[in-house]
Amino acid sequence: MTYSIKSRALALAIAAVGAVLVVAAAHLAPAQDAAPAAAPATTTDPAAQPAEAPAPVDPLVQKGEYLARAGNCVSCHTRPGGEPFTGGLAFQLPSYSFLGEIHSTNITPDPETGIGTWTEEQFIRAMHSGVAADGSHLLPAFPYTAFTLVADDDVKAIWAYLKTVPPVKYTPPSNGIAFAMRWPVAFWNALFFKEGRYQADAKQSDEWNRGAYLVEGLGHCSACHTPRNLLLAERADMKYAGGTQPDLVAEGKIRTWSAANLTSAASGLGPWPVEQIAKYLKLGHSTKAGIFGPMNEVIINSLQHLTEEDTKAMAVYLKSLPPLGESPTQTISDEQRTAGGALYKTHCDECHSNSGRGAFLKAPPVAASAIVQAANPASLLNVILYGAKVGAGSPSPFGAWEDMPSFQSKMTDAEIATLANFLRTNWDNRGGAVSAADVAKQR
Ligand code: HEC
Numbered sequence: 349m350t351y352s353i354k355s356r357a358l359a360l361a362i363a364a365v366g367a368v369l370v371v372a373a374a375h376l377a378p379a380q381d382a383a384p385a386a387a388p389a390t391t392t393d394p395a396a397q398p399a400e401a402p403a404p405v406d407p408l409v410q411k412g413e414y415l416a417r418a419g420n421c422v423s424c425h426t427r428p429g430g431e432p433f434t435g436g437l438a439f440q441l442p443s444y445s446f447l448g449e450i451h452s453t454n455i456t457p458d459p460e461t462g463i464g465t466w467t468e469e470q471f472i473r474a475m476h477s478g479v480a481a482d483g484s485h486l487l488p489a490f491p492y493t494a495f496t497l498v499a500d501d502d503v504k505a506i507w508a509y510l511k512t513v514p515p516v517k518y519t520p521p522s523n524g525i526a527f528a529m530r531w532p533v534a535f536w537n538a539l540f541f542k543e544g545r546y547q548a549d550a551k552q553s554d555e556w557n558r559g560a561y562l563v564e565g566l567g568h569c570s571a572c573h574t575p576r577n578l579l580l581a582e583r584a585d586m587k588y589a590g591g592t593q594p595d596l597v598a599e600g601k602i603r604t605w606s607a608a609n610l611t612s613a614a615s616g617l618g619p620w621p622v623e624q625i626a627k628y629l630k631l632g633h634s635t636k637a638g639i640f641g642p643m644n645e646v647i648i649n650s651l652q653h654l655t656e657e658d659t660k661a662m663a664v665y666l667k668s669l670p671p672l673g674e675s676p677t678q679t680i681s682d683e684q685r686t687a688g689g690a691l692y693k694t695h696c697d698e699c700h701s702n703s704g705r706g707a708f709l710k711a712p713p714v715a716a717s718a719i720v721q722a723a724n725p726a727s728l729l730n731v732i733l734y735g736a737k738v739g740a741g742s743p744s745p746f747g748a749w750e751d752m753p754s755f756q757s758k759m760t761d762a763e764i765a766t767l768a769n770f771l772r773t774n775w776d777n778r779g780g781a782v783s784a785a786d787v788a789k790q791r
């Protein structure tokens with residue numbers, strides 16, 4: 349990187365704003381619990397509309413609703429127990445907690461507390477440039493860095509839909525004092541934000557372009573799946589190689605999660621056929637994995653509502669990402685390997701099988717798993733400590749399998765580290781060493 353930061357104060361200010369970025373995932377209380385139940389019962393299939401629907405639905409509004417789902421506006425703009433789109437969900441960065449929290453805004457059409465007095469132009473400017481109606485900069489916790497790619501017509505459809513959402517009077521709590529100052533965002537934008545609509549790649553198929561448009565734009569997958577630099581901007585050289593963000597591991601408990609490598613690396617989606625990626629995105633399970641953790645919210649509130657054509661297109665695009673960020677090979681001592689193998693046999697073998705390939709009606713594979721091999725073992729350790737649960741409202745309510753139980757009271761930190769090292773080096777898996785201290789951080 350070639351920029352230099354002259355003043356310490358400015359550096360701090362930029363860091364403060366940059367810090368907010370990670371919030372993309374730092375849901376203090378993810379809307380996952382609240383949103384699916386509270387979200388209006390809607391459907392993208394006109395044939396399935398209730399017969400007593402009061403008025404015929406405007407196709408533009410319907411299109412906008414579909415696109416709002418693709419952008420998962422509801423997950424970030426709904427606090428637990430709140431009405432959809434009324435905002436107030438808190439975001440913070442644990443290691444920067446002195447900066448305070450920021451809150452998502454009310455985007456219902458209430459004229460006083462929501463965006464009822466906004467014009468369509470102002471809404472388009474917010475989505476494309478990250479600028480609010482009053483001209484101030486929005487914090488990059490709002491993923492305008494991805495939404496800038498969304499075509500004008502699609503933004504207009506989302507606007508038409510949001511105007512039909514019931515207006516609700518609700519003012520989210522005010523942001524931490526550090527975030528009251530919005531001018532530093534201009535500097536951050538100058539360094540890291542590239543405004544502009546998606547440009548189709550003529551060398552690729554229509555399907556690939558549709559997938560790229562959804563993944564890069566409304567889907568904002570890279571917000572979680574790309575590692576960030578010191579100022580918390582996504583690293584262009586490591587796109588989709590796997591990021592980290594804080595989120596719930598259990599009721600009221602926030603820990604780091606590592607978002608899997610989505611490139612074609614062997615420690616990413618390399619071993620997944622396109623059909624299995626598409627199935628996972630649409631149904632929440634495939635022969636390769638089932639949903640748990642932060643992906644519950646992404647699939648339950650957003651991806652399951654997309655058409656099969658669209659989730660397939662996303663899979664086609666993801667499958668084309670060149671491999672990046674392979675995990676290093678780790679060598680563990682024979683002694684540790686034996687100990688890890690014994691722990692696996694006692695606790696895991698029953699469902700994941702001796703071959704690591706999982707078992708029909710039992711569990712997905714741990715061999716070649718992106719979660720097991722991730723450079724940062726946080727999600728692997730979370731799964732072992734807290735179990736893996738399919739969230740309420742999943743497209744496959746009972747998952748493909750029974751939930752995986754929690755092992756936090758059954759093993760010490762050292763044992764879990766030994767087991768993790770066994771998983772990361774057995775079969776053809778490759779992953780760096782895990783220590784007891786790594787496990788302690790996730791407890
Ligand atoms: C990853 C979380 C996240 C997602 C997803 C998200 N938003 Fe937001 N949004 C925020 C946050 C946080 C803010 C507040 C930013 C600030 O205070 O500067 C915000 C602010 C906004 C604003 C500015 C409102 C105002 O009063 O200034 C609009 C408009 C908006 N979002 C619309 C949307 C739409 C439409 C979608 C879906 C297509 C969406 N957002 C998806 C987090 C999100």
Ligand code: HEC
Nearest residue numbers: 373567569572605606607608637640641642643646718727
């Ligand atoms: C809020 C952050 C977040 C967003 C947004 C997000 N992901 Fe994820 N994703 C994660 C995390 C964390 C994991 C690993 C733990 C888990 O599965 O929840 C993951 C795991 C995955 C996996 C691997 C699952 C497995 O078990 O091997 C796939 C595939 C995936 N995500 C695809 C996507 C796609 C496609 C998008 C965009 C539409 C997306 N994700 C958006 C956080 C996110």
Ligand code: HEC
Nearest residue numbers: 637638639640695696699711717719736737738749750752
């Ligand atoms: C009762 C059966 C069962 C047992 C025992 C079990 N698991 Fe699981 N495991 C599952 C299921 C089911 C899933 C998929 C969860 C979902 O769909 O939400 C899973 C998922 C996982 C994943 C995520 C894989 C991926 O790529 O998405 C890992 C890693 C994992 N288990 C490791 C372990 C380890 C290590 C043990 C032993 C300590 C273990 N499991 C014990 C059933 C089990």
